Amino acid sequence: MHLLNYAASLLSIVSLTGFVAADLRIKADHFSFGGVNFPGLQELKPEQRDEAIQAVVKSGARVIRLFIGGFKIFPDPELEVGSFDQRLLDIYDNTLAAIHRISKGKLKVIIAPHDAHALRGTNEQPCDAYCKMIDGAFLDFYSNETIREYYKTRLQVFFKEYPSLNFEGRSWSSLNEVILGVDLQNEPWSGIWPIVAGEAWLCDIATHLKDTLELGQNNIAVITGGISGPQSPGGTQNFPDSAFDCKAVDVIGIHGFYALEEEQTAGTPWANMFVPGNTLTARALGKKLLLVEEMSYMNTRWGLGYKKAAIWDQGNALNYRGIPWLYSYLTHEDEGTTAKVSTTRADNFAIGALKNGLKRASTARSNFDWSGYLPAPSALSNLTHVPLNPFTPDQSFCTFGCPGYLCDAADGCRPDLICKNSVCTAPAETQPGIIGSECNSKATCQEHLRCEDGICQECAARPSIQPIDPVKGKGPFAQMTVAGDPESSCHLDTDNPFNMRPWCLKPQPFSAPDRRGNPCQSAAHCDANEYCDWGLCKACKDGDACLGAKCKGNNKCKTGFCNIHGRCDYPAKPKKISGSNVRNGGRKGPGWNAGPKGQASGPNKVRNEPMKVNIPKDKVQATGQPVAT
Numbered sequence: 330m331h332l333l334n335y336a337a338s339l340l341s342i343v344s345l346t347g348f349v350a351a352d353l354r355i356k357a358d359h360f361s362f363g364g365v366n367f368p369g370l371q372e373l374k375p376e377q378r379d380e381a382i383q384a385v386v387k388s389g390a391r392v393i394r395l396f397i398g399g400f401k402i403f404p405d406p407e408l409e410v411g412s413f414d415q416r417l418l419d420i421y422d423n424t425l426a427a428i429h430r431i432s433k434g435k436l437k438v439i440i441a442p443h444d445a446h447a448l449r450g451t452n453e454q455p456c457d458a459y460c461k462m463i464d465g466a467f468l469d470f471y472s473n474e475t476i477r478e479y480y481k482t483r484l485q486v487f488f489k490e491y492p493s494l495n496f497e498g499r500s501w502s503s504l505n506e507v508i509l510g511v512d513l514q515n516e517p518w519s520g521i522w523p524i525v526a527g528e529a530w531l532c533d534i535a536t537h538l539k540d541t542l543e544l545g546q547n548n549i550a551v552i553t554g555g556i557s558g559p560q561s562p563g564g565t566q567n568f569p570d571s572a573f574d575c576k577a578v579d580v581i582g583i584h585g586f587y588a589l590e591e592e593q594t595a596g597t598p599w600a601n602m603f604v605p606g607n608t609l610t611a612r613a614l615g616k617k618l619l620l621v622e623e624m625s626y627m628n629t630r631w632g633l634g635y636k637k638a639a640i641w642d643q644g645n646a647l648n649y650r651g652i653p654w655l656y657s658y659l660t661h662e663d664e665g666t667t668a669k670v671s672t673t674r675a676d677n678f679a680i681g682a683l684k685n686g687l688k689r690a691s692t693a694r695s696n697f698d699w700s701g702y703l704p705a706p707s708a709l710s711n712l713t714h715v716p717l718n719p720f721t722p723d724q725s726f727c728t729f730g731c732p733g734y735l736c737d738a739a740d741g742c743r744p745d746l747i748c749k750n751s752v753c754t755a756p757a758e759t760q761p762g763i764i765g766s767e768c769n770s771k772a773t774c775q776e777h778l779r780c781e782d783g784i785c786q787e788c789a790a791r792p793s794i795q796p797i798d799p800v801k802g803k804g805p806f807a808q809m810t811v812a813g814d815p816e817s818s819c820h821l822d823t824d825n826p827f828n829m830r831p832w833c834l835k836p837q838p839f840s841a842p843d844r845r846g847n848p849c850q851s852a853a854h855c856d857a858n859e860y861c862d863w864g865l866c867k868a869c870k871d872g873d874a875c876l877g878a879k880c881k882g883n884n885k886c887k888t889g890f891c892n893i894h895g896r897c898d899y900p901a902k903p904k905k906i907s908g909s910n911v912r913n914g915g916r917k918g919p920g921w922n923a924g925p926k927g928q929a930s931g932p933n934k935v936r937n938e939p940m941k942v943n944i945p946k947d948k949v950q951a952t953g954q955p956v957a958t
């Protein structure tokens with residue numbers, strides 16, 4: 330009999346969760362992918378190497394990046410500048426062959442043919458023959474023409490002259506069945522930005538690879554390799570004009586190492602970097618492909634307990650933005666307290682979180698077309714909501730909707746925050762209609778807030794229905810049903826557990842014709858795919874001169890201004906968080922802990938993906954049937 334009641338309430342939940350289209354979600358039919366860096370793979374004993382490759386294949390990775398250089402056992406194949414040991418190249422060739430054989434052609438390789446760190450003997454790279462030649466004059470590698478010719482010869486030996494031991498004597502530049510792309514170098518000019526000398530090297534080497542060594546005609550991508558080293562949030566290190574302007578560059582490789590912080594997840598900088606249509610992505614679209622070639626866990630004062638969550642958050646942000654990524658890096662040894670992820674560990678270690686992200690990457694959508702380099706997956710996900718991080722530790726200072734968390738609508742964030750460009754953000758003082766703002770018939774509140782007594786009121790996020798038996802009914806990682814747990818259901822609007830404040834209003838479907846929109850004074854107050862129209866944010870439609878649209882100086886971009894690259898750009902600069910409406914007390918803003926005990930784990934999102942309902946086990950046996958919505 331209770332089943333009937335549950336069925337009834339299920340129905341109402343279903344109608345309650347009417348489609349709320351995710352803002353800024355990628356709808357294009359192109360695919361993204363994930364992969365890994367695996368320096369030193371070629372040095373493993375064949376048996377171990379093959380085991381490691383098997384682990385990579387199983388992980389859902391589609392790309393593996395290898396480095397040519399000196400590692401622990403073997404020296405760099407260019408023993409002295411201009412003289413090569415073919416047997417050392419055979420070791421790499423054997424590795425390519427093993428990858429191709431074990432993955433049945435599914436895993437492709439990116440080769441970094443040299444590492445700029447070897448020029449200085451840093452980053453565990455021994456000082457190599459070029460390092461000895463330049464003798465500390467690092468920039469000579471790029472600006473000295475003689476040395477540049479030597480480097481071109483190195484590339485020519487690797488990709489043209491070396492006859493493959495395993496691929497019938499073919500040259501590597503023709504092995505497009507196993508090689509996806511080749512870096513100019515790993516992190517050219519690493520640590521130096523802006524580039525002060527030898528910038529012409531970049532296009533010279535790219536053209537050499539693409540045209541002279543014929544990577545281009547064999548459909549093997551020329552990749553920049555992380556110019557100037559790690560990308561800073563908001564900076565342009567990895568994508569200087571010289572890379573965009575060079576015809577021979579196919580892929581801009583981006584390296585970034587971001588940590589979990591008080592006000593951001595490790596994935597937040599990635600979500601901010603790749604807002605669809607922003608300066609970077611609009612400029613690249615149709616011209617260059619963007620690849621996060623290295624991203625990594627960074628240890629913080631919170632410790633290794635957050636490693637899995639931080640890895641997953643980064644993959645998730647990049648999957649949501651449709652930018653492919655490679656984790657840096659895998660090892661077959663112990664990972665200790667490093668960012669390394671060991672292939673030998675069980676799935677309850679970091680490798681499990683990485684695999685989870687890689688699997689999701691393998692069906693993620695992208696605005697960029699990679700089909701020239703990788704076959705399309707059989708199906709693409711129809712991601713309608715930002716998935717929740719299943720690896721958030723129980724003891725985490727935040728489990729849902731905190732500043733920096735990914736969101737697709739207001740109910741993905743704590744009620745005192747706004748969901749802006751897919752990130753939960755503390756509103757600036759100037760943001761109209763936030764909690765505490767004055768409101769009236771003309772000055773409206775944010776859509777999730779009510780205007781009462783002339784003030785936009787605090788509200789409480791709709792809590793989860795807790796399982797009767799919290800131990801049996803719990804999700805795999807949490808004691809209680811965590812906020813936004815897709816395994817659980819949220820309370821109906823008509824439910825009325827004791828509550829100081831009303832529940833927040835449900836956000837209107839993004840595409841609903843009667844959607845009112847959040848209040849604004851300028852496009853900077855709206856999402857990047859909206860514009861400000863008579864005080865309210867309106868969704869851009871196809872053909873509107875919105876973010877990323879081509880423009881000329883005299884055109885009016887609805888979202889802001891026409892940038893120097895001829896694209897409508899987003900006017901907002903990262904905002905300083907300040908003002909009376911920001912609770913400096915930190916994470917637990919209004920509504921955060923509202924509701925009766927046991928339902929206090931936080932707000933639950935109105936979801937439209939299949940939801941499971943926790944049914945008391947003494948009444949009904951079966952549970953966990955997805956509910957169609």
Ligand SMILES: *[C@@H]1O[C@H](CO)[C@@H](O)[C@H](O)[C@H]1NC(C)=O
Nearest residue numbers: 462463469472473474475476
């Ligand atoms: C370039 O490097 C070579 C090799 O170290 C050196 O002999 C030559 O003098 C350098 N050329 C210039 C212009 O510095």
Ligand SMILES: *[C@@H]1O[C@H](CO)[C@@H](O)[C@H](O)[C@H]1NC(C)=O
Nearest residue numbers: 692693707708709710711712
């Ligand atoms: C996504 O939606 C399309 C069109 O509705 C459908 O054909 C496809 O099977 C869906 N993909 C998945 C993975 O559900």
